[in-house]
Amino acid sequence: MKKMVSLFAAGLMLLAVKANAQEKKAEWITLKVPQLKCWECKDRLEKYLTREKGPNSDAGIVKWQIVMGAGTIRIQYMPSRITPDYIKTAINNAGFDADETKATEDSYKTLPPVCKRPEEGGGPQKGKPCNIPPQQ
Template sequence: MKKLLLLAIAVMGITTFASSQVKKGIQTVTIQTPTVQCESCKKRIEAYLKREDGVQKSNVDFKKHVTKVTFYAERTNAENIKAAIANAGYDADDVKAEPDAYEKLPKCCKKPEDGGGM
């Protein structure tokens, strides 16, 4: 009887340990990107996000000003993705674009108030 009890406790311990080791999995986040203007912006952000560790895929809808990103949660998070978009020169939710990156954008990709847009 003691052996059976010890075996049950060991199995429960291994099961608990194994379940704590389960990866967080794949998540999808939708980020507001209000400064995205055109197809060039779309390509630039998607190319930039391909280099971000953990990003599986991204889709920028420049007409709706949203970016949908699917990523591995154990390798990155939404805040890192927003920072990557900001580093590319675009606003991402509450994260403002990096000024140096924004200045390097082509004229068509800049905000209308800065003389950009189509």
């Protein structure tokens, strides 16, 4: 009986190792998000991505880095769980453009004026820099 339990446990361990080995390594994608120039927009997108990420990165998004000066976001993701197109769609659903894809109309309407496209009057307002972190 002990031998059978040991064999069963060894088999389970082997299956777990094999399943883990098939998981691809996390990859990075850099996306241009032109509206991502201020703290309000950054916070809004981060809150959305945190919900999208799910607990323990279950959805496939591991982490991200936002460079407001360049209007870019680097996202680390698990390619076995999520695709770059899905990530772009998630950003679009948050109301932001991502590379060549445009934000969904309904979510874009909910953005504050500062997070709108520059050609529509969005972005930093005269005398109100928005790239400076808010004071706590």
